[in-house]
Amino acid sequence: MFSPYHRLNNCRKLERWIDNNQSRVTNVVQKGHDRYHYALLHKLKSAHFHLENLHDILVNTDASTVLPNSEDFLQKVNMHIDSFFYSCGSSLDILAREILVYFDIPITGNVYFHTAYNSINRSRPHDTILTKISDPTWKQEFSDYRNALTHEVLIAGNFSIQFNATGRNHQKTIVFPLPDDPRTDIENRTFRRNSDALTYCKTTFTRILSLINQIYGEIEERARLNNRLPL
Helix, strand or coil: CECCCECCHHHHHHHHHHHHCHHHECHHHHHHHHHHHHHHHHHHHHHHHHHHHHHHHHHHCCHHHCHHHHHHHHHHHHHHHHHHHHHHHHHHHHHHHHHHHHCCCCCCCCCCHHHHHHHHHHHCCCCCCHHHHCCCCCHHHHHHHHHHHHHCCCCCCCCEEEEEEECCEEEEEEECCECCCCCCCHHHCCCCCECCHHHHHHHHHHHHHHHHHHHHHHHHHHHHHHCCECC
16 A cells, blocks of 8 residues: 555454444444545545655755755755654554554544553553553654644754765765754754655654554454454
């Protein structure tokens, strides 16, 4: 579905099970599935679109044309980085709502990714889904970037042009680093952890798709074994 990043096969399995077992799916679950599941997929497709456009701009732009038009180029790159983070962050928050629907837990107030874990943990502290919906190790850094660019500053503020030569072949590559702490004043930023924004975004997108795929896999398997939704 999102080649070359991830196939997301369990997504299709869950959709097929729900479509083929209408009598075993409550009306509340069906409505919640229709409302949140396809909204989540839309966000993932939006993230994929901006990631592919970011790749195209950085890989296919003639590096010699960048410096005279650096302000416009910076704006375009940040437009796609911003939109990528917005879409990915939104997809994780929508996922929380979808999970709560499958567990028949009422959705009240603001819901974020961690809401699903907290809500299920209160009523089912030993549920096996908890290991899959706890914050992964990369989530905090992702959230720091997302929150900073949403409310405060650009996170891709400078770039470099790298020259790579192998024999007679040479290539100029445009590289945007991400700051270690996006809330640090621009003049004090350091760039040790994520020296290439494009690589970071590709890796993060793969991680998000893999996480969602694992969660859908468990929900589909349990729905199939229990022969019903909600779980």
